[in-house]
Amino acid sequence: MKLLVTGGAGYVGSVCAARLVETGHEVVVVDDLSTGHADAVPDGATFVEADIAEAAADLLTGGFDGVLHFAAKSLVGESMVDPSKYWAGNVLTSLRLLDAMRDNGVARLVFSSTAATYGEPEQVPILETAPTRPTNTYGATKLAIDHAITSYAKAHGLAAVSLRYFNVAGAYGAFGERHTTETHLIPIVLQVALGTRPAISIYGDDYPTADGTCVRDYIHVLDLAEAHLLALANTRAGEHQIYNLGTGTGFSNREVVQTCRDVTGHPIPAEFAPRRPGDPAVLVASATAAAEHLGWKPERPDLHTIITDAWNFTQARA
Numbered sequence: 001m002k003l004l005v006t007g008g009a010g011y012v013g014s015v016c017a018a019r020l021v022e023t024g025h026e027v028v029v030v031d032d033l034s035t036g037h038a039d040a041v042p043d044g045a046t047f048v049e050a051d052i053a054e055a056a057a058d059l060l061t062g063g064f065d066g067v068l069h070f071a072a073k074s075l076v077g078e079s080m081v082d083p084s085k086y087w088a089g090n091v092l093t094s095l096r097l098l099d100a101m102r103d104n105g106v107a108r109l110v111f112s113s114t115a116a117t118y119g120e121p122e123q124v125p126i127l128e129t130a131p132t133r134p135t136n137t138y139g140a141t142k143l144a145i146d147h148a149i150t151s152y153a154k155a156h157g158l159a160a161v162s163l164r165y166f167n168v169a170g171a172y173g174a175f176g177e178r179h180t181t182e183t184h185l186i187p188i189v190l191q192v193a194l195g196t197r198p199a200i201s202i203y204g205d206d207y208p209t210a211d212g213t214c215v216r217d218y219i220h221v222l223d224l225a226e227a228h229l230l231a232l233a234n235t236r237a238g239e240h241q242i243y244n245l246g247t248g249t250g251f252s253n254r255e256v257v258q259t260c261r262d263v264t265g266h267p268i269p270a271e272f273a274p275r276r277p278g279d280p281a282v283l284v285a286s287a288t289a290a291a292e293h294l295g296w297k298p299e300r301p302d303l304h305t306i307i308t309d310a311w312n313f314t315q316a317r318a
């Protein structure tokens, strides 16, 4: 298929773009490089450096079969202090993209949604039918886009799949996580192991969890990419399917730090800091719907493997 990949110079987008190229698709990456890196665009993909909201209408005149929409502002903490950046950057941009898809008859969409759409869950693991009450602006903007996609599917026959990522980690060879301002737990802990940070601050030790720290469901970025290939192949006209992507197993922040110590052999000093606003205590996916309807199964669910791949990437870039 001929595919437009928005945000294909970013972490998840670049891994997915690489797998799309490897599986024989024609890939055009559009990215404004606000957080992505031009050298993360895989060989074999065409790269257009542009603002997606401005470029979508022109770009999509080129006979595309589908769009994979990764481009987004995605920092929970930042979204709480600068909501405008998130409502404009995520929601308005996505609406421009949806309009351009409608106007050009682009039939398929795979959208990067998030576990943050659910907020503090009533039940764990989280099913797709769980109430959506985001506790942070980031999740609220992604949920708004999900609602918009449902409307466009109903009104215009769009064939859409939203994938609600839990905590993505790991790397795929030369493609990995490298944000200028890093806020995610595993890359920050690995920076401590590398010696570029003195210690990891663990946000909150008084959550209602077994060890008092937040629990998250970590999914290997390559498993995530495979889910996108399956989603693309399973879109249905006029339907908006929504699937959680996680392994169904949660690890506490303390456990993540300890596994990083085991993988790197570094003592990784840790200290406790106040809770980070907007953080739910536990986010663990039920991934049974993705298994049933997409035939997806995470092949690398082991946290040790995920962190080892991230560590190899971190060391290679250092």
Ligand code: UDP
Residues within 6 Å of the ligand: 076, 167, 183, 184, 185, 186, 188, 200, 201, 202, 203, 204, 214, 215, 216, 253, 276, 279
């Ligand atoms: N976290 C932490 N210290 C850090 C960064 C993150 O304790 O320096 C915690 C964060 O509060 C959350 C978990 O690690 O409980 C995962 O956060 P991350 O930002 O990696 O992903 P999120 O769950 O927000 O998508």
